[in-house]
Amino acid sequence: xxxxxxxxxxxxxxxxxxxxxxxxxxxxxxxxxxxxxxxxxxxxxxxxxxxxxxxxxxxxxxxxxxxxxxxxxxxxxxxxxxxxxxxxxxxxxxxxxxxxxxxxxxxxxxxxxxxxxxxxxxxxxxxxxxxxxxxxxxxxxxxxxxxxxxxxxxxxxxxxxxxxxxxxxxxxxxxxxxxxxxxxxxxxxxxxxxxxxxxxxxxxxxxxxxxxxxxxxxxxxxxxxxxxxxxxxxxxxxxxxxxxxxxxxxxxx
Amino acid sequence: xxxxxxxxxxxxxxxxxxxxxxxxxxxxxxxxxxxxxxxxxxxxxxxxxxxxxxxxxxxxxxxxxxxxxxxxxxxxxxxxxxxxxxx
Numbered sequence: 001x002x003x004x005x006x007x008x009x010x011x012x013x014x015x016x017x018x019x020x021x022x023x024x025x026x027x028x029x030x031x032x033x034x035x036x037x038x039x040x041x042x043x044x045x046x047x048x049x050x051x052x053x054x055x056x057x058x059x060x061x062x063x064x065x066x067x068x069x070x071x072x073x074x075x076x077x078x079x080x081x082x083x084x085x086x087x088x089x090x091x092x093x094x095x096x097x098x099x100x101x102x103x104x105x106x107x108x109x110x111x112x113x114x115x116x117x118x119x120x121x122x123x124x125x126x127x128x129x130x131x132x133x134x135x136x137x138x139x140x141x142x143x144x145x146x147x148x149x150x151x152x153x154x155x156x157x158x159x160x161x162x163x164x165x166x167x168x169x170x171x172x173x174x175x176x177x178x179x180x181x182x183x184x185x186x187x188x189x190x191x192x193x194x195x196x197x198x199x200x201x202x203x204x205x206x207x208x209x210x211x212x213x214x215x216x217x218x219x220x221x222x223x224x225x226x227x228x229x230x231x232x233x234x235x236x237x238x239x240x241x242x243x244x245x246x247x248x249x250x251x252x253x
Numbered sequence: 254x255x256x257x258x259x260x261x262x263x264x265x266x267x268x269x270x271x272x273x274x275x276x277x278x279x280x281x282x283x284x285x286x287x288x289x290x291x292x293x294x295x296x297x298x299x300x301x302x303x304x305x306x307x308x309x310x311x312x313x314x315x316x317x318x319x320x321x322x323x324x325x326x327x328x329x330x331x332x333x334x335x336x337x338x339x340x
Contacts, residue, residue, distance in 0.1 A: 003316075058311050060314065165278045
């Protein structure tokens with residue numbers, strides 16, 4: 001059976017992170033049913049790890065402050081892949097945000113072989129009020145920040161592929177350093193459907209707002225997120241998210 | 254790869270790090286120049302690692318199949334336990 005871990009740094013927006021991590025648990029369970037031994041490692045300060053109930057979710061964890069998000073990715077990736085720390089190192093890691101949902105079918109076989117990483121240029125963004133979703137194509141050669149990375153490619157980098165002192169652009173740093181170690185590296189893009197990855201925006205702290213994302217990548221045809229996602233994600237998860245956005249609206253009123 | 258723990262000196266930021274801040278990064282030519290100019294000072298040579306962190310694996314990890322593939326039975330252990338139902 002193939003093995004794969006999602007690597008998820010958490011900082012702030014804990015109610016949203018809790019919902020997304022619960023959905024990630026469902027994603028991992030679905031993958032196990034389809035032949036991939038999947039789990040996740042959550043990296044955050046101790047209070048946040050407790051708040052998102054990382055033990056209850058049966059995920060791995062690393063305690064780390066938020067000074068350098070890139071170091072959080074490195075910690076999680078190292079725990080997943082380095083045989084010095086993991087008795088059964090995984091074959092693949094997927095850096096992922098704590099505000100993202102992913103369709104489990106992206107991570108089934110076939111998984112990347114040789115000097116290849118799988119990337120995703122199609123993803124969806126939900127507006128901060130939860131009332132609009134759009135699905136632009138991310139035109140970057142590396143696609144979105146979510147990628148399936150074979151662990152074998154990380155060994156020459158000491159299983160810590162990101163620059164240690166980055167506060168932004170962690171995914172770019174990871175890809176650039178892997179490219180440097182493997183000059184023939186190829187990023188192949190998978191496309192399952194336009195809602196295959198969903199990034200949930202909320203008011204407050206986040207690196208890129210819905211407005212900024214749509215200004216850069218375009219907004220295609222905006223739609224209602226809960227109607228659009230019903231075909232791809234569990235009703236239970238959608239209901240949790242709807243309740244969360246309703247609570248934000250109620251608090252703002 | 255050589256990694257250094259550095260501290261920013263003077264009144265100006267260095268690569269986004271505030272004066273007095275400490276950070277870990279790879280040694281490269283630009284950093285060598287920064288050190289030579291006194292913008293940053295090396296505190297120590299370090300190996301960034303999970304070893305300094307508190308961490309835990311999932312309670313069901315390694316998975317049973319990996320267990321069987323990667324570990325040997327302890328000496329004297331039976332290859333079948335409790336009718337094989339716990340395998």
